[in-house]
Amino acid sequence: MIDNTAPVQRQLDAYNAKDLAAFVACYHPDIAIYRMPATAPSLKGRAALEAFYKAERFTIAALRAEVLQRMVVGNKVIDHEKVYGIAEQPYEVVVVYDVQDGLIINAWFYPVG
Template identity: 90%
Template sequence: MIDNTAPVQRQLDAYNAKDLAAFISCYHSDIAIYRMPATHPSLKGCAALEAFYKTERFSIVALRAEVLQRMVVGNKVIDHEKVYGMAEQPYEVVVVYEVQDGLIVNAWFYPVV
């Protein structure tokens, strides 16, 4: 049985370690990132993902995320996360990761309001 949580957990660990190479290695080369309710990706492809996280995320000293709850449905891994360091107060987000062949191919970010 395939463990679709493995690449999702690896990218979370790399995110918290700010290990850009390890983080990017969890994603398919054609990764599409959606910030909902968007109908088009906000980021497309590993090069765009790497550039964004290098300059806009991993430069934030206090940046980290923790999973509050995880659910797996087929090849979708749904994480309820708390993110620290992006704002004065931590905020929550739900992320749906679609995994194929051990890599994340799509990710949808839903703000929790």
């Protein structure tokens, strides 16, 4: 049986370690990131993902995320996360990861609140 949580957990660990290469390796070359309620991806493709996280996220010293709750439905991994370092106060987000062949091919970020 395929463990669809494995690439999601690996990318979370790499995110918290600010390990860009390990982080990007968890994603499909055609990754699409959606920041809801947008209908078009905010990031498309591994190169765009790598450039964004290199410049906009992994430069933040206090950056980290913790999973408050995780649910798996088929090839979807749904994480309720608390994110630190981006805003003045930590904030919560729900992320739906679409896992295909051991890589994350789509991710939808839903703000909480």
